[in-house]
Every structure is written in C-alpha cells, then in structure tokens.
Amino acid sequence: MIKVWDYLKEYEILRDDILKAVDEVFKKGILIFGPKLEEFEEKFSKYIGANYGIGVGNCTDALYIALRGLKIGHGDEVITVSNTAVPTITAIVNSGASPKFVDIDKYSLIDVSKIEKAISKKTKAIMPVHLFGQSCEMNKIMSLAKKYNLKVIEDCAQAHGATYFNKKVGSIGDVGCFSFYPTKIFGAYGDGGFITTNNKELYEKMHRIRFLGMEKKKMSSGHWNGKYYAVEHGTNSRLDEVHAAILLKKLEHLDNWIERRRMIADRYNKELKDSKIELPVEAPNNKHAYYIYVVAHKERDNIISELAKKDIHLNISYPWPIHIMDAYKHYVEPNCNYLKNTEDQAKKIFSLPMYPTLTDEEQGIVIRELKKLL
Ligand SMILES: Cc1ncc(COP(=O)(O)O)c(C=O)c1O
Structure with missing residues (x-):
C-alpha cells in the first residue's frame, strides 16, 4: 500500500532518539512549562528567524491568540482566503471578528491584486495562508498593510521552512502561526502549535493569553515568590514537555x-x-x-x-x-x-x-x- 502520508517509516528511523527524549522528560518530573519547552521556543523561533516564540496547543489556538494579542475581535474584519483548512476561519470567528474572503491566483494563494478592493473601514488584519507549502506574495501584502494600517498574521500551518526572498515564513508579518499536527512538514506525535513574532510587547501579551491571562504576583504576606493572578482574560493552550522534547529531536532533521x-x-x-x-x-x-x-x-x-x-x-x-x-x-x-x-x-x-x-x-x-x- 502507498499512503498519501505516512509517519511510521520516519518513526523507525527516529525511534531510539524519541524514546530517549520522552524518557528523559518523564524522569525529570516536569511535564508542563519546563526546560524542554523553553529550549524549543528558543530554537524554533531562531530557526524561523523571529525574535520570540511561544509553544501552544495547536495552530487554531495560535491564530486565535494572535488575533486576541492584536486586539482584533467583535465588529472587525480579517481578510483571508476560502481555500484553506477550516481552522483558519474557526480562529477568526472565535475571536469575534468576521472573515472577508479574497480569491486566489494560479499558485492557489491569496490574489494580492484583489486585496485592496476587499479592504473596508472594519478591516483590521490580513491573514495570508501559505498554502500547500509555499509563501504568499508578502512584499505586496506588507505594503498594503502599511498603507491601510492593518496587522498581518501569517498562517504558516502548512509551510515550515518555506522561504520568500530568503526569509522564512513566520518572520515577515506581525505574527506567524504554525501547526505541529502529525501530518504537517514538521509534525509532532500528537497536537502542537507555535507563535512567532519580533514584537516584544506583543509577545508578552500573547504569552499571557496562552496561559489564562495570568502572571506571577507576589502575595502580600511575602510567603510565596509569586502565585498566578489573571491580569486579563485568556485561554489555555500549552505545548507540553514531551512534545517539546520530541520536536527538538525532529528539528535536527x-x-x-x-x-x-x-x-x-x-x-x-x-x-x-x-x-x-x-x-x-x-x-x-x-x-x-x-x-x-x-x-x-x-x-x-x-x-x-x-x-x-x-x-x-x-x-x-x-x-x-x-x-x-x-x-x-x-x-x-x-x-x-x-x-x-x-x-x-x-x-x-x-x-x-x-x-x-x-x-x-x-x-x-x-x-x-x-x-x-x-
Ligand atoms: C492552513 C491551516 N491553518 C490552520 C490549521 C490548524 O492547525 P491545528 O490542527 O494545529 O489547529 C491547519 C491544520 O489543519 C491548516 O492546514
């Protein structure tokens, strides 16, 4: 049988490394928010060419958190395409905004010559989808964003490592969102997602939103170094230590x-x-x-x-x-x-x-x- 996608042969090649990495995590005793996630966030954002990276539960969450981080929600419109995976749109609708669809070109990517016509007073962002593994025409998208003061959230779920003028997708717009769903170019052995950005303030906001909007706060008694305290409404979306450790191994390949x-x-x-x-x-x-x-x-x-x-x-x-x-x-x-x-x-x-x-x-x-x- 020849499958359209398969991970079993890859697993045979990586099996020893992966089982060792998983065993290391289990023995260390930290399963969520630990050193493997921190290492992976640093290495994968560096690989993409972005200053900051945040591991999350999946790319649907990544897109939603990006929209929330950029304060896009009720009454706003986000320009994107209709030939995408449903989650691109799920994230927009979950944020409270509405998708505004633009047709595609001969590369199956957003037709940049049609974006301007779709911009209205309600438009707050463009969400180009780097479909099937290649980048949209980002120069044109970035210059339209500048002209109309729009944010750009790159949906990179299908395009890890793809480049546009030698820059990796996910390093060009305001935010890049990745999926580690098993079938993807860079897949986990379960769900996973990632957010990249070059903007420190935005990074800090999205970092908070992915963990229930919480930050550590000192208790007045002084007995604790800091307990979690919600400073804004967030969501719960985490990339666990086991998956961070597996992805670190896979990143080498x-x-x-x-x-x-x-x-x-x-x-x-x-x-x-x-x-x-x-x-x-x-x-x-x-x-x-x-x-x-x-x-x-x-x-x-x-x-x-x-x-x-x-x-x-x-x-x-x-x-x-x-x-x-x-x-x-x-x-x-x-x-x-x-x-x-x-x-x-x-x-x-x-x-x-x-x-x-x-x-x-x-x-x-x-x-x-x-x-x-x-
Ligand atoms: C273009 C696109 N965007 C977003 C997603 C959502 O990814 P995830 O399954 O990690 O939430 C996918 C995955 O199917 C996708 O292909």
Missing part, C-alpha cells in the same frame, strides 16, 4: 527533510510534465517546502478511485471552499461571484503521495500507474 520533499516534487515535475495533469508551480522568489504536492485534473474523482484499486492513496485538500460550507456561507452574499478561481480549483485539485520517507520505488509506482491511467 527538518532541513534535510524539506530537501527530500523538494527532490520528490522535482521528480514528479519532470516525469509528469507531458501528462494531461496540471502540475504545481513554484512562485517567483519562493522556496516551496512541499507540504503536499497538489495537481489538478477534471477527472480527479475517477483518478483517485482507480488508483485506490491499485492500493495507491491520494487526497483532496480541499474539496469544498469554506464560503460554501453551511457553517460559514453567511460571510458571503448569496451567489457571490468573486471567488471563481477558488471554486474552480476546488473541483479539480488532488494531491499525490508526499513525505520524506516515500521511497524512489514507491514514487516510481505512483508515476507509472498515474501515467497509465491518463
């Missing part, structure tokens, strides 16, 4: 694994270039990290079911744009016609197996069977 993803993409590009399938394009000045390798064909449902018969498993991210889903369709006018590229793409895209431990032989089988079918 991240760049090699991204290179391996790029090699796999390169082979797909070369060997499928004369087939009738539309292939992904790397945008100018970008280094794509290939979270997934997304292609398009109008017969995609047939292709997926035919290859499944050969035990080759493909996926669709995402078959429905957010703005047509029952939960969120009230954020657009009925029969809205300004998200046409988003709707068209959703009908034909699908993804081929992509993960660093996919073998050359397995990839060869995928390519051969796909070509035979086409």
